[in-house]
Amino acid sequence: MSNTTNHNSDAVAVFMSAEETRTNADDTPAGTAVPIHHLYVHIPFCARICPYCAFYKDLLDRSQTSRFCEATLRDLDQQRASFTLSPETIYFGGGTPTALTTSQLEFLLGGFRERFDLSSLTEWTIEANPGSVSARKAALLRKFGVTRVSLGVQSWDDELLKLLGREHNSQQAEQSFHILRAAGCSNISIDLMFGLPGQTIEQWKFTLEKTISLEPEHISAYCLTYEEDTEFFLRHARGELLQNTDADAAFFEMAMSILEDAGYQQYEISNYARNGFSSVHNSAYWLGKDYLGIGPSAFSTVGMHRWQNICDYRTYIDRVLSGQSTRGASENLTSDMKRTERIALSLRMSEGVAASELKHFRQEAKEFISLGLLRKSSGNFVLTRKGKELADSVAEAFL
Ligand SMILES: C[S@@+](CC[C@H](N)C(=O)[O-])C[C@H]1O[C@@H](n2cnc3c(N)ncnc32)[C@H](O)[C@@H]1O
Ligand code: SF4
Structure with missing residues (x-):
């Protein structure tokens, strides 16, 4: 599920x-x-x-x-x-x-x-x-x-x-x-x-x-x-x-x-x-917009950069109050990572994924349509009810 x-x-x-x-x-x-x-x-x-x-x-x-x-x-x-x-x-x-x-x-x-x-x-x-x-x-x-x-x-x-x-x-x-x-x-x-x-x-x-x-x-x-x-x-x-x-x-x-x-x-x-x-x-x-996270464990994504604050509130407090950075892990995103993430997340939404995002996956999309997992609506690919139950597997085929 x-x-x-x-x-x-x-x-x-x-x-x-x-x-x-x-x-x-x-x-x-x-x-x-x-x-x-x-x-x-x-x-x-x-x-x-x-x-x-x-x-x-x-x-x-x-x-x-x-x-x-x-x-x-x-x-x-x-x-x-x-x-x-x-x-x-x-x-x-x-x-x-x-x-x-x-x-x-x-x-x-x-x-x-x-x-x-x-x-x-x-x-x-x-x-x-x-x-x-x-x-x-x-x-x-x-x-x-x-x-x-x-x-x-x-x-x-x-x-x-x-x-x-x-x-x-x-x-x-x-x-x-x-x-x-x-x-x-x-x-x-x-x-x-x-x-x-x-x-x-x-x-x-x-x-x-x-x-x-x-x-x-x-x-x-x-x-x-x-x-x-x-x-x-x-x-x-x-x-x-x-x-x-x-x-x-x-x-x-x-x-x-x-x-x-x-x-x-x-x-x-x-x-x-x-x-x-x-x-x-x-x-x-x-929809892949930028956001800033405050507090322990919070994620932020700004442009092509993503980081997570440290996951320990006591250390978080100490670091903030002594003027140190609260960041833990971070990574630089590539446009390919962003595209993949956009596909996985927008597939879960009722508007679905723009057909242009799936241009390299025409064959897979066609197969999912024939299996009744995907449908085309206003130029987008949208999961059917049956497809929603298998959303992760469908998304995986496009990643
Ligand atoms: C992080 S909790 C915060 C809300 C609040 N602390 C509470 O529990 O009412 C947000 C929501 O995540 C969902 N959730 C948490 N753990 C889950 C799990 N293991 N599987 C599915 N949903 C989960 C719950 O529905 C919860 O209301
Ligand atoms: S442990 Fe806390 S955050 Fe997690 S579900 Fe229970 S009340 Fe919500």
């Missing part, structure tokens, strides 16, 4: 996983006068660590969070000295940004507001965990101009939430949704996961229908991935947790039919939105 989350690392997974392409970051070009319009900010704290999660995060340590917020704004200042930042989208992801206290969030959001002219800002997203949403935090997000909240519900089934090690139950998730709405959040996305161990198709149908009944503007539905270095990966390797690819395909098929019937357009393989509510920030990744 083809999968990716909306995280800032997903747009780059193809290349930065190749160890041998890594170089030391500090030999990289410093900045550019070309404005960067998309900012990602990584907040690594979580109240509890989920056994399936491979994102960079650490257990919430209240003795570190204020220093971290200070370092984040200091890092932003250092980046502003090198880059022209003119944000159209800002994305606070994690980890769990809402694990910060209300006053820490106020300090951070206020710091961003002070530093930027936000007149061009069209979208400001924050990821929220239902276990850490309160009326005060929701009001603060609204007051400081956050326009979109991505709520990690995952499932409406309490047994599955327990299995996932979530810190919330379904009732708390529903309350959090209503708190956000009552505070005036008019753009809420709900994250769901399918293909969970023991999950039945009826449970998944219930989760989809319950989600639709709340009328969020956006829904992300991810197939559970057994990520290396997670507890789920080990349990899967030991045969304790089983993956059923046929069932995963049925879950995916069901999500497409039920969500599309309910008026959500599948604008990317894992993402569905009501008209006008596709995520602008995530689309920027998928």
